[in-house]
Amino acid sequence: MQHIAIFGASGAIGKAFCDCLAIAYPNATIHAIARKTPAFSHPHIVPHQLDFDDELAIAALIKAISSTQALDSVIVTIGLLHESKIDAQPIAPEKSLRDITADQLHQYFHVNAVLPMMIAKYALPALNKSSQSLFAVLSARVGSISDNRLGGWYGYRMAKASLHMGIKNLSIELQRKNPNAIIVALHPGTVDSNLSKPFQKNVAEGKLFTPAFSAQSLLKVLHQLTPKDSGKIWAWDGKEILP
Secondary structure, eight states: OOEEEEETTTSHHHHHHHHHHHHHOTTOEEEEEESSOOOOOOTTEEEEEOOTTOHHHHHHHHHHHTSSSOBSEEEEOOOOSOBOOSSSOOBOOOSSGGGOOHHHHHHHHIIIIIHHHHHHHHHGGGBOSSSOEEEEEEOOGGGOSTTOOSOOOHHHHHHHHHHHHHHHHHHHHHHHHOTTEEEEEEEOOEESSTTTGGGGGGSOTTOEEOHHHHHHHHHHHHHHOOGGGTTOEEETTSOEEOO
């Protein structure tokens, strides 16, 4: 991999991906893309500021970074589980049906399902077609319908399940347009980050991962995948998660 784009590079896992890839591929160009320009010291990590809600901006940035060289890998790490707001109702996972609001459902779907698809719309045509390429999106095990035994977290679960359908659709379309491409969703485990912070007390001992461990584990998994693994959900330990 010589030309890589990481969307959500200012988050814990996105930043860890950039750092790990810079070590694994010291000559690669890594585009670190975030809502606020991220800071990196590695000379081959190129920071970009992007408003993910602006489709024209997404299209323009991907066109700019792929104009002279196709992208070998695109990894999308953006996601929303909870958010504190000063001037509006905070976002938090619903514990029961009575907690559901239309606005919160819209937010969950927008960030966790819609935005990755909008990035895919412009990133997939920019992938390398002459050799194996990759488009991966961070997801979560709780988005698996078959694995759902606890309920709750309506919006987050529903949005991630929707994302999984999108990944499957993309993989089918790319079989025709770019058979060398691998399109997958990734479960990073429970990572010590702002996203998991309010829920870490419930994590079993030894199952709260550092961002670096999660990113390194996922990269090992990605290195082992082939186009026949496309359209699936893969966990940090290399095991497939059924939808």
